[in-house]
Amino acid sequence: MEGALIARDRVGVQDFVLLDSHTSETAFLNNLRKRYQENLIYTYIGTLLVSVNPYKELDIYTVTQMQLYRGVNFFELPPHLYAIADNAYRVMCSEYNNHFILISGESGAGKTEASKKILQYYAVTCPTTEQLQIVRDRLLLSNPVLEAFGNAKTLRNDNSSRFGKYMDIQFDFKGEPVGGHILSYLIEKSRVVHQNHGERNFHIFYQLLEGGDKDLLCWLGLERNPQKYAYLIQGRCAKVFSINDKNDWKIVRKAFSIIDFSEKDIEHLFGIVASVLHLGNIQFEEDSNGHAIIRDGTQIKWISKLLGVHLSILQEALTHRKIEARSEEVLSPLNVDLAFYARDAVAKAIYGRTFTWLVNKINGSLANKVGFFSSDSTRKTVIGLLDIYGFEVLDTNSFEQFCINYCNEKLQQLLIEMTLKAEQEEYELEGIEWEPIPYFNNKIICDLVEQKHKGIISILDEECLRPGEATDLSFLEKLEEKVGDHAHFVTRKLADQKTRKSIDWVDFRLLHYAGEVTYCAVGSFSLTLFQVLCNSKNGIIRDCFLLSELDNRRRPETVATQFKNSLMSLIEILMSKEPSYVRCIKPNENKEPGKFDDYLIRHQVKYLGLMEHLRVRRAGFAYRRKYELFLQRYKSLCPATWPHWHGPAAEGVERLIKHIGYKPEEYKLGRTKIFIRFPKTLFATEDAFEFRKHLLGMVPVPFMYRLISGAWACWRGALARKEAKKRTWAVQIIRKFINGFINRKKPLCPENMEFVQLVQYNYLMKLRDHVPKNVLDKSWLQPPSILEETSELLQKICIRSLVRKYCRGVTAERKVQLQQKVVASAIFRGKKEGYLQSINQPFMDTRLKNDVNPKVLQLIHGEKIKYVTPVIKYDRNGFKARDRLLVLTQSSAYVVEMAKIKQKIDYATLKGNGGSQCGTSLSASDGDVILQCEHIFETVTKFCMLANKQNLVKVVQGSLQFRIGSGKEGTMVFTVGQEPQVFKAKNGQLTVVRPHLNTGNMTCAFSF
């Protein structure tokens, strides 16, 4: 806790308790916004965690993060779900009690994600054995299965849970997870047959069609295309960008095998899923009597096969109803509308009950079986996770929304009871001064819904169960009569002029704590038409529709009452456990990351009661414990209470805290509990206790009492001395630093010695990270003046070492290449266009695609060929072009035509050469040879190196004189034009035209 009080995040405060103006909603919102914009989505109000949905993946759920939070005091690290999870776990382990984490917030606020993250946290951080791995895997994998069958895309959330879930994780005395149990609440069955625009049916339908293999679909009589199924396309968004049905299908299939589903179970399960789809495609038409008949028999045949029910009985059940007439059952035909209604009712019922079956099946696989393997019958403790659908206001709110919102009212009440009210009442009970804080208690709304005989549910029950036709309007009239004067209930008839317009004749409106919701009373009554299913051959259906249910002559419970009762027992379960709270907030309606909608959030802050909660926390005490527990834990800190205190616990605690020196403002003593105001007080006590435990472990018993008496004072004294020592040391260091800085320019002396050393050290350490990495990198860190010489030396050493490293890395072939490139550079650098671009192109030993003709090899007497390239040779007189090869050996150059040597030039006879921007000529004693070649830099370099005459090459501009045999001279002119060409001009000169910047096809003239 101390950590949280001292350490503030970079942005805002990490515990609202630390806000300066803790009563201002604006300050609250500002803090939330600031943090949200920095991706700090979690903030505490004391021990309650407020979470804002980031709508993007954050890097805060890694295993490293989990390890970080594991076993650390709650307030020592920034707020996180893991801290809540870890705290509940540790308290459970140390106090052997049960806990639950209540995650609440409206649809899309991040509840389900939070519960999954908590589960993952336990899976990763709790100790486990190999035997228990399977429990862990099943706990984790039950989620994707439940989500596939119980979640759907809604307008608010692409993966909205359409059922409430309470999951217990069971731990043994070692803190190992040994089992689990799931309770599910009211799956939204109406979704099976109807979806609003932009929403989908439950994921599993799409997953099956998208991912199921061909044989399976064939067996189920399904087509892959969801557009073919009436139950899947009403929302007009069967495909959703953010959902990968195919992938999810694979996960679900894998999960089935881990959580113990047999092939038969899976077969039956998908038989039911497929039947629902087939049911949706059944169409009815009127016969001549106005009775409904099924239009096309295909679907019904599939259903009869998959559910294992008799075709004709099924057909009859869908188009008739049984009525009792004078103790006889008579079949009465339905009209088309009622037949559609019956069809949808069957679809909803089989899906809903199958979901319950699924949950039970999963529970079977999660059940703690360790006891069977070992003789372990020790006590188990549990941590429950409650992820229940959030408060919902839709355009049309049906019975299901009514249940959802009622559930949220109940949970809100639970929160109020367990925190706000409990807090105040406790202070009162304990006789501690307390300034009461007003809060809105929503009990009044809960009563309106659930009160016996007078509540809405009771009225609904009466209407459903009384003999005769119940209609929607009779229900509404009854409501008006019984609860019409309630401040939170309005109908059109009861409303004032202004509100009347917004309420339909069949609607009633409740003023919930979270806002107003108008419910449609139509369709609240369910139809019973399922006898036929009791005889199904599909095992799951048979389990779900028990014959005994039909025999039951008692008045059956309505769905509303069932829901109410299950809620009551949930609340009972929760009341018996230690709570932790996560309040989720939805930042905007568009699922957009980073968008903080002030209006929307302010509303949630209000109805989640966060401001009240903050005010209570601020006014209250951080920690409280029963005297007995407190004394039990800390009695070793006082000789009077150690090892046994024989008087009343309260007096023992008083002695104890007097001994350890609590100041009056740090605590209050209640009737049964001690209240500690500041977390730091508690932590100091806890630290002393840890220290003492350590001592007790080491010291022989006779010395123990003496040690105990002085220990607390000793502990505080030691802490203070340590602190003072640290401060003196810091002052000395700072003083030295300033002195050194002032005298830094002086020659080395005691005043600046350490400063200079520090500067040197820093420079060298920094240099270590910034030394050049390769020979071409010329950068070097600027040294402080005192290190200039050293830096220069170091730079030289560094360059030398890099060069040496580089040289060592050069292969023999590369070395030859580089040597040739050096020669080429000496000849052409800065003289010939295109040279720079050619540097990167490696020189080759041959430019021929084939080998040199063997005859030529014979003719040169086996001399080793060092280089060969195709060239064009120009006659000296007519300048006719001829294809030739230029072959270079160690001693001579040969101009070769096919298998004939046309000319041999001994390097010794070579006189010199000249060249232009695009050509070269070599002079030998008996006239010049004019050649054109493609790789001029390479050819000339090779030539020069072999002849060892590179200084004879001249690169010339414009024109070049050459000798034509017997003393006559010719001129070669170089020009620039569109097309490269070589021709004899009218004036008899050899004209070489090159295009602009052409570097590839060079013309070169050698003269000999």
Ligand SMILES: Nc1ncnc2c1ncn2[C@@H]1O[C@H](COP(=O)(O)OP(=O)(O)O)[C@@H](O)[C@H]1O
């Ligand atoms: N902590 C989180 N990090 C990233 N995304 C989240 C987080 N919490 C929620 N979301 C996003 O919000 C969506 C809705 O969250 P969900 O838990 O399903 O809402 P709820 O259960 O409250 O209706 C999720 O599908 C996910 O995309």
Ligand SMILES: [Mg+2]
């Ligand atoms: Mg959810």
